Amino acid sequence: MADEEASAAVFSSSKKLEDVSPRVFLETVEVGYAIIKGAKVLDHVSTAFAPGEACAVMGPSGAGKTTLLNALACRVKGIEGRVLANGVAISTPMEFAAWGTVAPQDDVVLPNLTVGELLFYARKLRGGKQSVEALLSTFELAERKDVKSKFLSGGQKKRLSICLELAHRPSVLFCDEPTSGLDSRVALSVVSTLSTLAHQTKTNVVATVHQPSLECFLLFDRVLILAAGKVAYSGTVERAVDEFSDDDEGQKFGCKNPADLAIDAVSKGQGLIPGILTALFVPLERSTLVRECFNGVWRLKEYLLARTVVSAVVHVAGCTVFSLFFYYMIDLKGEFWKFVSPLYFLGIITQQLGLILGSVFGTATTSVPAFLPLNISAVMCAGFFFTIHDLTKSIQKVLYPFWYLSWYRYVYAILLTNEFQFGTFDACDSVCPYDSYAPNQVPNVNRDVIIRDYLDIDVYQAKHYYVFYLLLFILSFYTIMFLLVKHKALKP
Structure with missing residues (x-):
């Protein structure tokens, strides 16, 4: 009361x-x-x-x-x-x-x-x-x-x-x-x-x-x-x-x-990478996708193919413009198309990874943060920061699967073999890290010695097979993306 x-x-x-x-x-x-x-x-x-x-x-x-x-x-x-x-x-x-x-x-x-x-x-x-x-x-x-x-x-x-x-x-x-x-x-x-x-x-x-x-x-x-x-x-x-x-x-x-x-x-004006952007597509477009797929406006494979192609075209255009400036600015010696083509593959793979995570988590607030550690892990296992042989045996056993599942590793290897496919390295004083791999080749060190022994890259594999490995990544990621969107993201 x-x-x-x-x-x-x-x-x-x-x-x-x-x-x-x-x-x-x-x-x-x-x-x-x-x-x-x-x-x-x-x-x-x-x-x-x-x-x-x-x-x-x-x-x-x-x-x-x-x-x-x-x-x-x-x-x-x-x-x-x-x-x-x-x-x-x-x-x-x-x-x-x-x-x-x-x-x-x-x-x-x-x-x-x-x-x-x-x-x-x-x-x-x-x-x-x-x-x-x-x-x-x-x-x-x-x-x-x-x-x-x-x-x-x-x-x-x-x-x-x-x-x-x-x-x-x-x-x-x-x-x-x-x-x-x-x-x-x-x-x-x-x-x-x-x-x-x-x-x-x-x-x-x-x-x-x-x-x-x-x-x-x-x-x-x-x-x-x-x-x-x-x-x-x-x-x-x-x-x-x-x-x-x-x-x-x-x-x-x-x-x-x-x-x-x-x-x-x-x-x-943002430096956002393709994978972060595509991680937002499924969460932001899910309601429209569910409605129009169930209403028979379009089929799922048509949507995903169109989304992948449009994103890839945008990335290819940006990557080409970037390469035209960067490649000639620093006076690279390799073939231009062999320099830019691995970057195309890299962008498409990261875009598909973003779509996969967007389908798994379903919200922009979780899919974008999830992308960062996965992408950074792939970068760390690319061979740029360290090689697998730099690590202890116990750590090698843990990292071996990630080492070979890093798409960045194959892109990095293709770029290096393209740039150093001809000629030799000049030998220098004791501070050169690769001198110990070829002590009897002064004054010049053979290119294969450096790439194979110091950088741990198989030159033959990089020249003939790594492009197919990248294509396999694209096909695998696309299949995973299709199944996740179909069986998870499309649930009304």
Whole structure:
């Protein structure tokens, strides 16, 4: 009875949201974060977020958007640089929680409580100062006050999830993908509410969004665009149009979505390898693939063949342009087509590995991280860093399968035999590592001695059979990819 009376008192309060206090100005100074050594998710990010503004954090998949929010909320350890709130450094989750909150991407609400009950208890448990009735009115949930949350639509659940985080009147609100899974009309409503919240209450609102519609994009005051963990743009929405225009005069808002221009521009500038990109294909296209395959629009082998061919064509074009510059720039002596063709095979194999992992794990957040250790392991067993004979007998037994399963090893061997197919090496003083393999061949050392004994490469095999081994990798990976997509990824 007491709870009902208290709830009634709360609902009878003002419908206007109160201004936040204190107003918090956030800054990041050279913030960096790496999951593993040398692989930075955030790389020297310096930017600012002001109270009373709604800022969109944008970028391609894997650009570091969610990681930046977690870094600002002090939820990850090992952060480089500083996070400042009104000029004071913060470093713990408790320091951030004193005046800030994070609305997660998933709408986590208790299904059997009504909207009013959830807000009432959220306000009580968190020492809330904001009017529940005002929150319901602002987020267009007043008519759903007595409805259990499990009966709400997707857009209503999204608004309720954000609403619950505002019950204690935080000065900073982080929203991770608040428009995810919503249609354009509902997404526009959510973003409009966030913009109104920032302007009316001076809340510092920061939201990660992935290529919003033009109407949603224009509702934000500022935009931060990340590319491979670095700041590609930070400034007003209006100035973003000029920064990412396709021509000198700039694109008009009515002609092309500036959000699309921005994402396209920063995506073109990333050093992402083919395998990481293809690891995203199946997770991102799975729903479309399932629908159209089951509706008989296309068969699976047609989709996979088309995806492989298109990806391969793009890679071949980029690899050719790269080789034309690189090959002649460093004055290589081997045959050009024997230099570039192994690189074609390498790209196609890594692309297929990405498709395999995308089929196994099913989500972009797990398939991309899974690709890195596998690819790095294959690189380490290529023979560039060490040969199998450099290792102890016990380690050799463990690494032998990986040594011969590394497609990089065969590419590396073909490139070396092509470059050194003619001539000899000049002998030098005792610091030359290969002198010990041919002490009686001074002043010149035969090429086969170096490649065979020092680099542990079978010249005959590399010249005549390794290309077929690479083709076997391609056929094997394609078969594995087909079976995985058919029996795992296509399960409705």
